[in-house]
Amino acid sequence: MLFPTVSFGIFFIFVFSAAWLLVRHHTWRLIFLTSVSYVFYAFWDWRFCFLLLFSSVVNWWFGELIYKSQGDARRNLVAAAVIIDLVVLAFFKYYNFFLGSLNVALEHLGARHDIPYLDIVLPVGISFFTFHAISYVVDIYRKKLARPAPLLHMLLYISFFPQLVAGPIVRASHFLPQLEHPVDPDDIRATRAYLLILGGMFKKVVVSSFLAASVVEPVFFDPGSYGARDLLLAVYGYALQIYCDFSAYTDIAIGVAALLGYRFPENFDQPYRAIGFRDFWRRWHISLSSWLRDYLYIPLGGNTGDWRRYKNLMITMLLGGLWHGAAWNFAIWGGIHGGLLVVEHRFLGERWTESARSWVKVLGTFITFQLVCLTWIFFRAVDLPHALSFIGGFSRVSATSTLATPFTLILISLLLAAQFLPTDRMAILERYAIRMPPIAQGAVAGALMIAIFSIGPTGIAPFIYFQF
Structure with missing residues (x-):
């Protein structure tokens, strides 16, 4: 049963109604x-x-x-x-x-x-x-x-x-x-929950589905048929697809739980604005990265001594990679992240970004994003040979791109720009929405939900993280 489906909608209306009748x-x-x-x-x-x-x-x-x-x-x-x-x-x-x-x-x-x-x-x-x-x-x-x-x-x-x-x-x-x-009915932030659910539905039904169908799936299915520009576009497209897909699920989950009276932790915090890989893992799949830190990295010894720290980082990230899937490409994905974390700890120190100049931070964010996107190739590829073949395709420099339509380029640009919106953007939206009467809120939410499903493609693919 998928979140963005009629069957789940019926299921949740029943659960929501009965749960509050039993409060x-x-x-x-x-x-x-x-x-x-x-x-x-x-x-x-x-x-x-x-x-x-x-x-x-x-x-x-x-x-x-x-x-x-x-x-x-x-x-x-x-x-x-x-x-x-x-x-x-x-x-x-x-x-x-x-x-x-x-x-x-x-x-x-x-x-x-x-x-x-x-x-x-x-x-x-x-x-x-x-x-x-x-x-x-x-x-x-x-x-x-x-x-x-x-x-x-x-x-x-x-x-x-x-x-x-x-x-x-x-x-x-x-x-x-x-x-x-x-649970206390007066303690439910229903408006925030609606905003999370609507935002998650939009990211999954419209954005993630479009990127998958128009760019990511065709290129990763047959990378040999595309030139370097389309390969690069597919990598950026997948970086945004997996973010929209996974953050959509957790946003909906957090919103659904909130409507039932329970609080879940935040799971994403604009990860593609990260400066370095330590910052990235403080922003990406926060519940997993903090779990690995507290239940694996620290029991292994944590930061006790430089070389022991580096060993523990590598073990943690290798196992974190394999947690995502039983294949060597996932281990390599985790290993690269672990290696880059070791480099940061060894040469840049714990708080290098605090004293860095603005242009250094901008450059650090740009380089971090490029390296994260490079590692996504191993994450998305069906196996290691497929990933290496994909990377080898960057040597096929072509003058034109068959997939870089104006709409696709604008969408990717807007999604990247959204990573730098104010961190309190949800609170701002909530303050405006909460001024509306409850009936108006419901009407607007219903209209937006209908619009989302009207724009989105027919049929909804399972969320990417279902396979993990």
């Missing part, structure tokens, strides 16, 4: 939201609802044991819980990848032995709900949660439908305390 019956409201979250997930494959249930119950049980234990027993229990979570993730997501790599290695060693692959279906959103599960047991261990969650709360935390399949990654210590008390 005075807190436990029944949580039972209802958990049930509809499982129904939402069952639209993809009902069988994996059992996997979702398994993850929830097992990690809840470990949380109880960790809370009651002391000393080494606590560490051993949290390690066991994390290992179980990662083994489940590795089986579904990485089994055939590791098997293929092993077969290739054996062939190079002259010991060819084709180990059979398994026909494994990847459960949608498994990376996200696995990270939620790990967050819970680690937060219990670190005492960021005052006490273990009731089983019902844990079931809802892992399965809550707005963020279930593509984030943002909401930490247990952020979400579970919100379930302890009934």
